[in-house]
Amino acid sequence: MAKLMKRKELEQHLQDLDGFSKPKILLEQYETRAHIAACMLHTIESAYGDLGQKTILDLGCGCSVLGIGSVLMGASYVLGVDVDEEALQISTSNINQFELTDIDLIQCDVKDLPSVLERKAKFDTVIMNPPFGTKHNKGVDSLFVEIGLQCLGEKGVLYSLHKSSTRGYFNRKAPGWKVEARVLAQLRYDLPATYKFHNKSSVDIEVDFWRFGKK
Numbered sequence: 001m002a003k004l005m006k007r008k009e010l011e012q013h014l015q016d017l018d019g020f021s022k023p024k025i026l027l028e029q030y031e032t033r034a035h036i037a038a039c040m041l042h043t044i045e046s047a048y049g050d051l052g053q054k055t056i057l058d059l060g061c062g063c064s065v066l067g068i069g070s071v072l073m074g075a076s077y078v079l080g081v082d083v084d085e086e087a088l089q090i091s092t093s094n095i096n097q098f099e100l101t102d103i104d105l106i107q108c109d110v111k112d113l114p115s116v117l118e119r120k121a122k123f124d125t126v127i128m129n130p131p132f133g134t135k136h137n138k139g140v141d142s143l144f145v146e147i148g149l150q151c152l153g154e155k156g157v158l159y160s161l162h163k164s165s166t167r168g169y170f171n172r173k174a175p176g177w178k179v180e181a182r183v184l185a186q187l188r189y190d191l192p193a194t195y196k197f198h199n200k201s202s203v204d205i206e207v208d209f210w211r212f213g214k215k
């Protein structure tokens, strides 16, 4: 079995990636910081073994910090999906920087993904940091989870970040989706001020790190 990359080493690699050059507020384009991404990915692999030799769907991939991190943690294949062409261009450059060949990207709105994939592709693991649904896109956070669950194989699992204020909502939805839902950790997430119309350069919000596993 390959040796697990240390969390600190993973974080250092992820720090080298380019982020959004001109983030689009309506698409809630803020990248997962290297420290949070490394903590998430290291937990997913060390506690659950859900990255090593697994096929991964990185939904709303942005600049692909989660997808690239997944490959560095041993994933066999990653498909990154984002609606925004410019984000995918930055992803391509980041992927090339690491000379990775096991990542594909497609431009697609999450709502169209099931028909684009046509039931052919089922993934072992879905990872995402979706829009929180605060920019005239209410409900998009839940839509990302629903679509992600549809793209999972029989024993698939989905990892996601959501505002802690929505914890009750996801706990109520999980039985209907036939998944076991668990908050693995609560994180302090520094959201760039532009997304909160705040006069500080960033503002901390409470975010839950979720694991949704098929029953």
Ligand SMILES: C[S@@+](CC[C@H](N)C(=O)[O-])C[C@H]1O[C@@H](n2cnc3c(N)ncnc32)[C@H](O)[C@@H]1O
Residues within 6 Å of the ligand: 027, 028, 029, 030, 031, 032, 033, 059, 060, 061, 062, 063, 064, 065, 066, 081, 082, 083, 084, 087, 108, 109, 110, 111, 128, 129, 130, 131
């Ligand atoms: C919060 S960012 C996270 C980016 C990246 N996953 C990360 O962790 O750094 C959300 C991403 O979702 C994408 N997005 C927003 N709405 C979308 C939609 N309807 N379909 C697909 N992607 C979408 C945005 O372009 C953005 O890249």
